[in-house]
Amino acid sequence: MLKFTDKGIYCKQADLYIDPWKPVKNAIITHGHSDHARSGMNNYLCHTETMPILRLRLGADINVQSLPYNQEISINGVKISLHPAGHIIGSAQVRLEYKGEIWVVSGDYKLIPDGLSVPFEPVKCHHFITESTFGLPIYNFPSTEEVYASINQWWKQNAAEGFNSVIIAYALGKSQSILHHLDQEIGDIFLHGAVANVNNAFNENGHNFPGTWVSPEMDRKAIKGAMIVTPSSALSTPWIRKFSPSRAALCSGWMQLRGARRRSGVDRGFVLSDHCDWSQLNEAVLATGAENIYVTHGYQTTYAKWLCDRYQLNAIEIKTQFEPATGDLD
Amino acid sequence: MKAFTALFTAIDQTTKTNQKVQAMVDYFTHAEEEDKIFAVSILIGNKPKRPVKTSELKEWAAELAELPMWLYEESYHIVGDLAEAIALMLPDPDKEQHVSLRENLEFLSELTDLPLEVKKARIIEYWMSAEVQERFVFNKLITGNFRMGVSKQLVIKALAKYLEQEQTSIAHQLMGKWDPYAETMDSMFAGETHLDKNYLPYPFFLAYPLDTDPATLGDIDNWYIERKLDGIRGQIIVRNEELFVWSRGEELLTDKFPEFNSLQTSLPNGTVLDGEIIPWRDGSPLPFQIMQTRIGRKNISPKYLKEAPLVMVCFDILEYNGVDLRARPLSERREILNEVIAKHTENKLLLSEAMDFKAWEEVGKFRRNARDFNCEGLMLKRKTSEYETGRRRGNWWKWKTEPMTVDGVLLYAQSGHGRRANLFTDYTFAVWDGDVLVPFAKAYSGLTDKEINVLDNWIKRNTIDKFGPVRSVKPEYVFEIAFEGINSSPRHKSGVALRFPRILRWRKDKSVKDANTKNDLLQLLEAVNS
Ligand SMILES: [Zn+2]
Ligand SMILES: [Zn+2]
Numbered sequence: 001m002l003k004f005t006d007k008g009i010y011c012k013q014a015d016l017y018i019d020p021w022k023p024v025k026n027a028i029i030t031h032g033h034s035d036h037a038r039s040g041m042n043n044y045l046c047h048t049e050t051m052p053i054l055r056l057r058l059g060a061d062i063n064v065q066s067l068p069y070n071q072e073i074s075i076n077g078v079k080i081s082l083h084p085a086g087h088i089i090g091s092a093q094v095r096l097e098y099k100g101e102i103w104v105v106s107g108d109y110k111l112i113p114d115g116l117s118v119p120f121e122p123v124k125c126h127h128f129i130t131e132s133t134f135g136l137p138i139y140n141f142p143s144t145e146e147v148y149a150s151i152n153q154w155w156k157q158n159a160a161e162g163f164n165s166v167i168i169a170y171a172l173g174k175s176q177s178i179l180h181h182l183d184q185e186i187g188d189i190f191l192h193g194a195v196a197n198v199n200n201a202f203n204e205n206g207h208n209f210p211g212t213w214v215s216p217e218m219d220r221k222a223i224k225g226a227m228i229v230t231p232s233s234a235l236s237t238p239w240i241r242k243f244s245p246s247r248a249a250l251c252s253g254w255m256q257l258r259g260a261r262r263r264s265g266v267d268r269g270f271v272l273s274d275h276c277d278w279s280q281l282n283e284a285v286l287a288t289g290a291e292n293i294y295v296t297h298g299y300q301t302t303y304a305k306w307l308c309d310r311y312q313l314n315a316i317e318i319k320t321q322f323e324p325a326t327g328d329l330d
Numbered sequence: 331m332k333a334f335t336a337l338f339t340a341i342d343q344t345t346k347t348n349q350k351v352q353a354m355v356d357y358f359t360h361a362e363e364e365d366k367i368f369a370v371s372i373l374i375g376n377k378p379k380r381p382v383k384t385s386e387l388k389e390w391a392a393e394l395a396e397l398p399m400w401l402y403e404e405s406y407h408i409v410g411d412l413a414e415a416i417a418l419m420l421p422d423p424d425k426e427q428h429v430s431l432r433e434n435l436e437f438l439s440e441l442t443d444l445p446l447e448v449k450k451a452r453i454i455e456y457w458m459s460a461e462v463q464e465r466f467v468f469n470k471l472i473t474g475n476f477r478m479g480v481s482k483q484l485v486i487k488a489l490a491k492y493l494e495q496e497q498t499s500i501a502h503q504l505m506g507k508w509d510p511y512a513e514t515m516d517s518m519f520a521g522e523t524h525l526d527k528n529y530l531p532y533p534f535f536l537a538y539p540l541d542t543d544p545a546t547l548g549d550i551d552n553w554y555i556e557r558k559l560d561g562i563r564g565q566i567i568v569r570n571e572e573l574f575v576w577s578r579g580e581e582l583l584t585d586k587f588p589e590f591n592s593l594q595t596s597l598p599n600g601t602v603l604d605g606e607i608i609p610w611r612d613g614s615p616l617p618f619q620i621m622q623t624r625i626g627r628k629n630i631s632p633k634y635l636k637e638a639p640l641v642m643v644c645f646d647i648l649e650y651n652g653v654d655l656r657a658r659p660l661s662e663r664r665e666i667l668n669e670v671i672a673k674h675t676e677n678k679l680l681l682s683e684a685m686d687f688k689a690w691e692e693v694g695k696f697r698r699n700a701r702d703f704n705c706e707g708l709m710l711k712r713k714t715s716e717y718e719t720g721r722r723r724g725n726w727w728k729w730k731t732e733p734m735t736v737d738g739v740l741l742y743a744q745s746g747h748g749r750r751a752n753l754f755t756d757y758t759f760a761v762w763d764g765d766v767l768v769p770f771a772k773a774y775s776g777l778t779d780k781e782i783n784v785l786d787n788w789i790k791r792n793t794i795d796k797f798g799p800v801r802s803v804k805p806e807y808v809f810e811i812a813f814e815g816i817n818s819s820p821r822h823k824s825g826v827a828l829r830f831p832r833i834l835r836w837r838k839d840k841s842v843k844d845a846n847t848k849n850d851l852l853q854l855l856e857a858v859n860s
Contacts, residue, residue: 137397138405138418258342258414258466259752263779268343302404309398 001078001098002105002127004294004318009105009129011096014078016045018094018105028080030107031091032057032172047082049090052201053172069118085109086120087274088173089202095123103127104288110273111280112144114177122287129318130285132298133275134253135306141253141277147270148181154249154268156186159225164246168266171195171231173274174251176202179209182227190214190223192230192239214242253277286311294318333361334369334431335464341479350480354488365431367518371510372431372471373478373485380474381441382449384412387472390450391416394457407799408752410745413469417462427459435510438471483720493519501533501719507582531565531576532602532648532656533719537709537726544690544710544729552713554660554684555693557705558728559643560618560815561608562625566590566642566679568597569652575607586625589640589678596674600652603667604717605644605682611637615704618829619817644671645682645709648717656717663717693729700731706814707731733812734854735834736846739767740807743789744800746774754789754801755782757833759811761824763848770824770851771811776833785836808840809833816855826851 003010008020016026023040030036030046032053037046044054044064051066067073069092072081077099082092087108094105102125109131113119134141151167158165169175171194179199182189189211191199196213203209211229220242228243235248248266253273255261261269276284285293285307293315295304300317307315340353354373358366392402397419409415429437437456441449453472457465470476486504490497493515503518547553563578573594575584584590587607597603609616609624620638624630647667648656655663664684671681687693693708700707707730715725738759746755756774760767777785785807792804815829825848837844 136405136408137395137401138409138415140418256418257409257752259410259746262342263753265779299404299408302401306398306401 001096001101002103002129011078013098014075014080014096016075019107028094029054030085030094030105031088033088033108033170036107047090047092049202049205050092051090052205053090053198056197056201083123084118084121086111086113086117089117089176089207091117093123095125101126103129104290105129106131106284108133108275109284110276111284112141114144114180114274116177116180120284122284125288125290127292127294128285128288128290129294129296130281131275132281132295132300132303134256134273134277135281135295135299135303137278139253139256139277140279141256141271141273144181144272147251147272148178151178151181151249151251151270152183152186154247155182155227158247159187162225162245164223164226164228164243166228166230166240166243166246166248167251168230168232168235168248169251169272170274172198174272175199175229175231176207176209177274178229178251178272179211182210184210186225186227188212188223188226190226190228190243192228192234194231194233195229214239218242285313331429331431331434331460331464331468333357334365335467337369338467338478339463347484351484351488351491354480354485355492358488358492362430362432363515366515367510367513368431368435370485370489370504370515370518371508372476373480374482374504375477376510377474377476378435378438378471379442380472381438382453382472384473386446386450387416387453387469388412390454391420391457394454395419395421407745410752413473413475414466416457416469417466420457420465423458423460425459427456429456434468434471486720489519495519497719502530528569529567529572529574529582531567531574532604532717534563534565534578534604535718535726536578536721537711537728538721538723540710540727540729544693547690547710547727550687550690550693554664554709554711554713555687556645556682556684556709556711557703558700558707558709558730559606559608559615559682559704560706561606561615561621561643564605564607564642565648566593566597566601566603566605567649568594568601569599571595571599577607583625586630587640588630589635590642592676593678596676597670598651600649601670602647602649603642603644603670603679604646604648605642605679607640607642609638610641610643610680611639617817618815641678641680643680643682645711646717659714659716660711661713697729697731733814733830733834734816735810735812736761736770736851736854737808737837737840737844738771738811739805739842739845740785740803740809741767741769741805742800742802743785753782753786755786757809759809760805761846761848761851763824767805768823768848770822770826770848771813771828771831773811773831773833776812777836781836805842808837808842808845810835810837816851818855824848824851826855 001011001013007017007022007024009018016028017024018028019030019036020027021038025042027041028045032050037054039058044062046054046066048066048068051064054062054064067082069082069084072079079097081095083095085091085093085107087110091107093107096103104123104125106129109120111120155165167178169178175195191211191213193213199209223243234240249268249270250264250266251270251272253271253275255269255271291314293307293313295315296318304315304317307313337353337357341350344350388402392399405419406412406415441452456468460468486497486500489500565576567574573584574582575587575590577583609620616638624638644667647663647670650666671679697708710727710729712725738761740757741760742758743754744756746753758769759771760769789801789803793801794804795802811831812834813828813831817827818825819827
């Protein structure tokens with residue numbers, strides 16, 4: 001029912017693409033990250049909580065319809081529904097059913113709850129499309145409580161030693177889960193504009209994320225022992241100097257590897273990811289009961305081979321345009 | 331092991347030297363007394379013997395993690411570090427256990443002689459009782475490639491702070507070979523008891539590379555300017571009718587250099603000379619390669635002694651008639667040195683000549699042509715300088731000549747290790763031999779992190795072929811490769827072997843056609859040897 005084309009994953013029967021990377025007529029978007037939500041589509045369909053993000057990032061004038069989780073619509077005989085992916089707020093797996101054949105496009109997902117997004121729900125299907133960003137047995141993420149406790153501990157220690165703490169994280173998703181878990185007793189929280197914009201979009205829809213946007217006029221003397229949350233793009237700008245003396249930490253699944261940690265050049269690396277680690281991936285794939293697995297961006301060759309070898313699944317790798325960039329914060 | 335693991339982590343997490351020193355001081359303050367001397371030993375770079383083969387470790391780890399070997403190997407290539415790959419892939423621990431550093435090192439040394447099945451059971455038991463980071467440190471100790479990420483100088487600093495002693499005295503006690511099983515912190519550092527260690531050299535004073543215009547050093551008359559020779563820096567010690575020859579790497583090389591044996595009687599007791607040990611014939615030094623083969627040999631034949639006789643070109647005297655001269659100005663020390671060498675008649679000791687320059691421009695000119703004078707640059711030493719310890723800025727500078735360079739084409743790439751795992755950072759470069767590219771140098775340093783990332787990305791998209799971890803890439807980019815020496819080598823396709831090749835810069839302005847040729851290399855070789 002689905003085909004992998006040079007524009008993205010295509011359903012001919014319903015004439016729609018999922019997360020297409022070139023302009024098409026109809027697009028279902030799994031979530032708001034820029035490698036999934038691109039501009040130029042005539043019609044967008046996404047989860048209710050992703051809508052404000054698409055408007056923020058792709059323009060207020062886009063033609064977008066939204067769906068809550070687990071509500072089925074039908075297009076030319078194809079039953080379509082969205083299901084929680086647990087990746088970020090509003091992230092969805094797309095389930096498509098036609099004449100009894102069921103496909104699930106999972107987009108990005110994780111199994112460990114982050115306390116914010118609706119937790120991942122396995123969906124039974126015949127064909128399952130999965131990413132494999134951390135699809136190697138070296139990736140076994142620590143529990144998130146443990147990580148958040150050490151982030152707060154780090155902040156506290158820095159504040160006591162007269163340093164500001166700068167957390168580098170993806171503006172959409174990771175930043176919000178971190179903000180949600182910061183201990184506000186420790187000090188003030190400041191935000192980069194990119195993070196503040198995403199927060200505003202969410203806050204208008206009933207969320208409540210802490211933190212003050214740091215405007216260019218803001219007096220740096222007011223910032224002491226504080227926590228600053230910013231995407232990596234701000235690191236090479238003068239903006240970041242406002243917070244000196246400061247220590248910086250990167251929050252990413254890549255921080256699991258010592259080499260990546262050291263190469264990143266920051267003071268600390270916290271292993272915190274919105275993707276599945278090795279055991280989560282295996283658990284998720286098996287839970288779908290699918291016989292046919294399509295492995296996309298990440299370690300697709302290796303992970304597909306593992307699924308064939310170990311679980312006798314019909315797993316194939318789908319070549320994407322690029323090899324994974326190792327410094328990716330996603 | 332928990333405290334030691336925490337120390338490793340603290341050191342590993344920071345690039346700031348004062349934080350590393352503080353981490354060590356904290357460790358020494360809180361660690362078990364019996365562990366400390368073992369920690370010192372490991373911190374300064376001593377490694378336990380490897381009790382098992384790495385291939386065995388790999389197999390056991392893959393088996394325990396229930397992973398096929400091919401997947402283990404793939405993962406290892408991404409991590410780039412065996413100890414880390416194993417630590418990450420093992421299942422979660424199922425029990426807790428507290429082992430001290432000393433116990434752990436004893437455990438490893440006992441392991442060596444046990445039957446394989448017992449080794450396996452013991453190691454698996456350890457793995458299953460430790461968290462990821464402790465496993466990693468444990469694996470590093472087993473595999474014998476453990477590096478703590480601190481220089482000896484920093485360890486000395488931390489010990490001095492913790493023990494409230496002078497750094498020089500700590501440095502002195504730490505020299506040479508010592509056995510942590512036979513020592514305690516007291517026996518090592520309590521002072522008095524170790525006056526009998528008369529075989530020990532003084533900590534070496536090392537010159538800092540000159541990074542400014544020499545004119546900023548002020549009046550040229552305040553400086554001794556000497557040739558920088560390319561031999562082995564060493565100290566010759568005569569005390570109590572005994573002779574010791576130490577290299578800067580703190581290796582005792584007395585047995586390797588029988589030429590110096592007669593100094594035992596010809597130099598007065600209580601003499602310590604500092605200089606460059608170098609093969610020398612007919613009034614000039616022989617190539618470094620001769621020295622290297624010489625040191626690599628177990629037995630030195632009389633023929634070899636004759637072909638490549640060693641001398642020490644002396645530039646300092648640290649002790650004379652049993653008196654420590656290090657706090658005296660260099661000018662005074664040189665006067666004494668002159669006398670000692672003048673009295674010496676066997677031609678085993680030469681004086682490093684202080685050259686006569688009137689202006690810094692002349693010095694610069696000499697440096698540019700240093701290779702014509704059989705040296706690799708100049709040493710600049712302040713006449714009033716004391717003999718300090720370690721590498722320090724200010725009074726002693728080394729000013730090396732510009733390296734030789736060749737433009738080569740990037741041909742192969744391999745992923746790096748440790749900090750650079752998962753990035754292609756080890757490169758092989760080639761020159762033209764007719765219309766074929768032949769490899770001539772491997773280099774893995776010299777690019778900025780940003781350049782490495784760009785190149786890494788390009789390599790991934792322009793791979794022609796994969797051979798295990800090595801990829802051959804489209805010949806497209808040219809790099810300027812610098813090196814210190816060139817020797818003929820029939821084993822290499824290019825016909826030459828280079829010393830210390832490194833990337834000087836990425837020549838984006840050059841196309842593949844502009845790269846140098848094998849013939850260029852051979853001409854360079856001829857020019858150097860003539
Ligand atoms: Zn995403
Ligand atoms: Zn993604």
